[in-house]
Amino acid sequence: MEEKPKYLSNRTVIGQIRHHINHIIIHIVMCFSAVTCIYPLVWMLLTSLKTETEFQLNVLGLPINPQFSNYAKAFELGEMGKYFFNSFFNTIISCIFTILFTFIVGYILARFSFRGRNLIYMFFLSGMLIPIYALLVPIFIEFRQIKILDKWYTLLLPYIAFALPVGIFLVDSFVKALPIDLEEYSYIEGSTFTRTMFIIMMPICKPVLATIFILTFLRSWNEFPLALVLISENKYKTIPLGIRNFVGAYSTSYTFMMAALVMSIIPVVILYVFAGKQIMKGMIGGAIKG
Amino acid sequence: MERNKLRLKPRSGVIGLYMIPSIMLYSLCTIIPILIALYFSFFKWSGGSEMQYIGIGNYIKLVNDSLFWSSFKNNLIFIVLTGVGQIGLAILFTLFLMSPRLKLRETYKSILFFPNVLSALVVGYLWGIVYHSEYGLLNSLLQVLGIESLIQNWLGNINIVLYSLSMPRIWQAAGYYLLILLAAAQNISTEVLEVAEIDGATGLKKAIHVILPQMMGTLKIVLILCISANMKTFEQILVMTGGGPANQSMVVALYAYKTSILNMKLGYGSAMAIGILALSLVLIGVAQVIFGGITKWKKNQSI
Numbered sequence: 001m002e003e004k005p006k007y008l009s010n011r012t013v014i015g016q017i018r019h020h021i022n023h024i025i026i027h028i029v030m031c032f033s034a035v036t037c038i039y040p041l042v043w044m045l046l047t048s049l050k051t052e053t054e055f056q057l058n059v060l061g062l063p064i065n066p067q068f069s070n071y072a073k074a075f076e077l078g079e080m081g082k083y084f085f086n087s088f089f090n091t092i093i094s095c096i097f098t099i100l101f102t103f104i105v106g107y108i109l110a111r112f113s114f115r116g117r118n119l120i121y122m123f124f125l126s127g128m129l130i131p132i133y134a135l136l137v138p139i140f141i142e143f144r145q146i147k148i149l150d151k152w153y154t155l156l157l158p159y160i161a162f163a164l165p166v167g168i169f170l171v172d173s174f175v176k177a178l179p180i181d182l183e184e185y186s187y188i189e190g191s192t193f194t195r196t197m198f199i200i201m202m203p204i205c206k207p208v209l210a211t212i213f214i215l216t217f218l219r220s221w222n223e224f225p226l227a228l229v230l231i232s233e234n235k236y237k238t239i240p241l242g243i244r245n246f247v248g249a250y251s252t253s254y255t256f257m258m259a260a261l262v263m264s265i266i267p268v269v270i271l272y273v274f275a276g277k278q279i280m281k282g283m284i285g286g287a288i289k290g
Numbered sequence: 291m292e293r294n295k296l297r298l299k300p301r302s303g304v305i306g307l308y309m310i311p312s313i314m315l316y317s318l319c320t321i322i323p324i325l326i327a328l329y330f331s332f333f334k335w336s337g338g339s340e341m342q343y344i345g346i347g348n349y350i351k352l353v354n355d356s357l358f359w360s361s362f363k364n365n366l367i368f369i370v371l372t373g374v375g376q377i378g379l380a381i382l383f384t385l386f387l388m389s390p391r392l393k394l395r396e397t398y399k400s401i402l403f404f405p406n407v408l409s410a411l412v413v414g415y416l417w418g419i420v421y422h423s424e425y426g427l428l429n430s431l432l433q434v435l436g437i438e439s440l441i442q443n444w445l446g447n448i449n450i451v452l453y454s455l456s457m458p459r460i461w462q463a464a465g466y467y468l469l470i471l472l473a474a475a476q477n478i479s480t481e482v483l484e485v486a487e488i489d490g491a492t493g494l495k496k497a498i499h500v501i502l503p504q505m506m507g508t509l510k511i512v513l514i515l516c517i518s519a520n521m522k523t524f525e526q527i528l529v530m531t532g533g534g535p536a537n538q539s540m541v542v543a544l545y546a547y548k549t550s551i552l553n554m555k556l557g558y559g560s561a562m563a564i565g566i567l568a569l570s571l572v573l574i575g576v577a578q579v580i581f582g583g584i585t586k587w588k589k590n591q592s593i
Binding site: 029034037039137193265268 | 300309321337379389404405410419465518550551
C-alpha cells in the first residue's frame with residue numbers, strides 16, 4: 001500500500017498529470033477539513049485569553065495580551081474546584097467498580113456454563129437496546145420514590161450500570177480468546193476460584209480492562225443528562241452542571257465562559273494526548289460490540 | 291461442552307454471589323425504572339400524595355399531543371440531516387485517506403476524531419457562541435470573507451434552526467464513523483486493490499467500483515449506529531435553543547424532560563417515556579430490517 005507498485009510506472013503522461021492533480025486535490029481537501037475541524041476549538045482557546053472588550057471588538061483576531069487571569073477568575077467565580085472534585089470522584093469510583101464488575105461477570109460468562117448463563121447474557125444484551133434518554137424520566141421517578149436523589153452516590157449507580165454491558169462483552173470476548181491451560185493448572189494445584197480469578201486472570205486481562213477504564217472515564221466525565229435530572233444540590237454537582245450554572249450566571253461574559261469550557265475539557269485532552277490510539281480503538285470496538 | 295469452558299467449576303452459589311451486584315445494579319437502572327414508569331403511566335400524578343387512576347388516559351393524550359409528534363418529526367429530520375452529513379463526510383474522508391500516497395494519515399485521523407471525546411454539553415455551548423449573531427465565529431467569518439448576505443441569526447430562524455443544530459453533531463461525530471469505515475476499508479485485501487489498478491481502475495473509479503461495494507456491510511452498521519446516536523440528541527439542543535424558537539427544534543427527550551421534571555407531570559411524563567422507548571425500539575427495528583445484515587456481520591467478527 002505504501003509503495004507505489006512498479007507496474008504503475010508506465011502510465012501515459014496525461015494519466016500521470018491527472019493522477020498528480022487528484023493527489024493535490026485530496027491533500028488540499030484533507031488539510032482544509034482538518035483545519036475546519038480544529039478551528040472552533042482554537043477559537044475557543046483564543047477567545048478565553050482575551051479581555052471582554054477585546055473579544056467584542058475583534059472576534060477573530062489573536063489576543064493582544066493573553067489574559068491567563070480569565071482562568072483564575074472563571075475557576076473562582078464558577079466554584080470549579082468543587083465541581084472538578086465531584087466529577088473526579090464520580091469518574092474514578094465509576095471506573096473502579098465498572099472494571100471490577102465487568103471483569104467478574106465477563107470472566108464467569110466466558111469460562112463457565114451454568115443454568116441461566118444465556119439468560120444473563122441476554123439480560124445485559126437486551127438492556128443495551130434501551131436508549132438512555134428514554135430512561136431519564138423513569139430513573140428520576142424511581143430514585144425519587146426510593147429517596148436516593150441528591151446523594152453522594154446517586155450518579156455512581158447509573159454511571160456504573162450503563163457501563164456494564166459493553167465492558168462485559170469486551171471482557172467476555174477477550175477471555176474466550178485466552179487458552180484455558182493456565183487456569184486448569186492453577187485449579188489442579190488447589191487454587192480457589194476467587195484466587196484464580198483475581199490473582200491469575202485479572203492481570204492477564206489488563207489490556208481490555210484499560211480499554212474499559214478509558215471508555216468509562218470519558219463517559220462519566222462527559223455525562224450530563226442523568227446528572228441534570230438526578231442532582232439538584234450544588235454540593236454534588238459535576239463539571240457539566242457547574243458549567244451550566246456558570247453560563248446561567250455569567251451568560252454575557254463570553255471570555256470567562258470559554259475559559260470555563262476549556263478547563264472542563266483539560267482532563268479529556270490529556271487522556272487523548274496520552275492514549276489517543278486506545279481511545280479510538282476502544283470507542284470503535286465498544287460501539288460495534290454494542 | 292465448548293472447548294474453552296473449564297472442566298472444573300465453582301459451586302453455583304459462588305458464581306451467583308459474584309454476579310448478584312452487577313445484575314441488581316443493572317436492573318435498578320433499566321428494567322425496574324421502566325416497570326415503575328409503566329405503572330405510573332396509568333395515573334394522573336404530579337409528584338405529590340394525590341394520585342388518580344385514569345387508565346390509558348395518558349396514552350390517549352400522548353397520541354393526540356401534537357407537540358410530541360412534531361418533536362418526534364424533528365427527531366427524524368435531525369437524524370436524516372446529521373446522518374447524511376456524518377456518513378457522507380465519513381465516506382469521503384475514508385476514500386481520501388485510502389489514497390496510497392497521502393501523508394499524515396494518522397494525524398488527520400487524530401484531528402478528525404478528537405471532537406468525539408468532548409461532552410455534548412461543551413460542544414453545545416461552544417457552537418452556541420459560534421452561531422452568536424453579534425460575536426459569533428460564523429458571522430464574523432462571513433463578514434471577513436465578504437459574504438454578508440449569509441449573515442443571520444442561525445439559531446433564531448425557524449427555517450434553518452434544525453440545520454444549524456445538526457452542524458455541531460456532524461462536526462463532532464463524523465470522525466467516529468470515519469474510523470469505523472476506514473478500519474473496514476483497510477481490511478480490503480491489497481490484492482483486490484492491486485488487481486483493480488492493473489485493470490485500470492484508479493482514483494474515483496476505484497473508489498466507487500472497488501472500495502465502496504466491499505464496505506456495504508460496515509456501512510449498514512454505521513447507518514444503524516448513526517440513527518440510534520442521533521436519536522438521543524438532548525443536551526445540545528437543551529443548551530443551544532431549549533427547543534425553540536416556538537418549539538421548532540423540540541425533540542422528544544427534551545419534551546419529556548420539560549414535561550416531567552420541570553412541570554412535574556410525572557404520570558404523563560411516564561407515559562411519554564414509555565412512548566419514546568417504544569418509538570425508539572420500532573425505529574431501530576425498522577432500520578435493522580431495512581439495512582439488515584447486522585447479525586451476519588457480527589457473526590463474522592470474532593466472538
